[in-house]
């Protein structure tokens with residue numbers, strides 16, 4: 001841990017280079033402080049030295065929803081929101097998408113480098129080897145109501161997996177950690193497919209070791225129960241794998257933060273992943289692609305777009321799939337999806353919702369409301385249309401997001417565990433409630 005700098009320790013202050021410090025004058029006490037800057041940011045605990053008296057707790061920073069607070073150092077994803085840049089471990093997303101498959105990208109995220117030939121073979125073997133679920137998981141699935149949302153089933157069964165692998169609690173044991181990483185990445189498509197099959201009342205299809213990752217998912221979801229002869233269209237497998245690459249990681253988003261926060265209490269990775277998936281389920285996060293389709297269906301045709309925009313601009317509703325906390329120019333993932341759409345539609349037929357979506361984007365692009373607020377389509381705006389064209393039911397969309405995001409969650413979880421600066425997450429609060437109250441005498445006597 002870097003040392004704390006106290007204003008009275010003039011020597012320590014002098015050792016800091018001027019350009020790496022921020023001078024702050026506290027007008028309450030007229031004291032001046034030199035606060036160090038590291039990687040262009042202020043170390044928030046240093047604010048605690050700014051006090052009005054010995055008994056003063058010291059200055060806190062207040063940042064609801066962490067809009068301007070870095071909670072960690074990370075070397076996994078890099079985003080430049082103003083320029084619309086996304087890189088995994090330094091590689092631009094545009095270079096990875098279409099040239100590397102999802103499992104190679106998952107390896108890159110977790111281990112920091114692309115796998116060599118032997119590493120890839122071992123990695124694929126490890127993932128393939130762990131795709132099966134314990135038979136009891138089927139009983140869990142069977143316990144859900146027929147119309148249970150598959151994301152609810154995914155969240156619950158992910159948490160349940162921790163009871164099957166009690167050794168996963170040894171999170172600081174490298175070998176154990178790697179085994180759970182393999183299991184979680186491997187089992188996601190199987191859990192997802194089982195949840196889907198349960199919701200449509202079809203028999204579960206077991207994973208097959210000789211299929212690719214996306215191909216396996218498509219087969220487990222769509223293969224009719226009465227035959228073993230089923231090959232998903234290779235274009236569908238390819239496009240789905242590409243979508244998996246695009247969704248694999250996205251630095252400190254809400255679900256990743258959930259993974260890190262629960263992980264910081266040293267919970268096992270299945271429990272952490274269930275928390276992350278629960279966060280992703282929310283309509284403002286991974287649940288948005290589901291909402292986009294509902295919105296586009298409701299609009300139905302281009303003529304109804306002005307009515308929708310009037311509702312959005314009057315604050316009655318959000319334009320789902322638009323806006324992003326970080327991207328304020330373009331979401332590069334949305335651009336890649338738009339480019340691959342024609343190849344998919346050549347196989348599936350053009351999705352009529354795409355025309356409504358493109359028109360909506362065009363109209364919004366030239367509307368002051370959206371320009372001023374930097375609201376552009378995010379990844380969810382187009383991914384839902386692609387999933388729908390592939391024949392996935394709408395409530396499977398967030399599940400399809402969670403499958404590849406597992407590798408990002410695990411990479412971030414491992415990075416957090418190995419970071420000596422990280423401790424159990426415990427933010428402060430500004431207490432604004434009653435200072436002190438007493439129960440009425442009669443009540444306190446009971």
Ligand code: ACO
Pocket residue numbers: 283284285286288312317318319320321322323324325326373375378379380
């Ligand atoms: N439709 C209409 N107005 C919007 C939208 C939207 N989709 N998004 C933001 N705004 C407006 C806000 O009302 C606000 O307006 P104001 O300044 O007049 O009050 C302004 O734009 C700034 O918005 P914030 O809420 O401050 O933006 P924030 O960064 O907090 O929210 C978020 C980002 C949650 C993604 C938001 O844009 C949103 O709700 N979008 C719709 C849901 C969505 O698509 N989520 C998927 C995100 S991508 C992902 O998770 C994979």
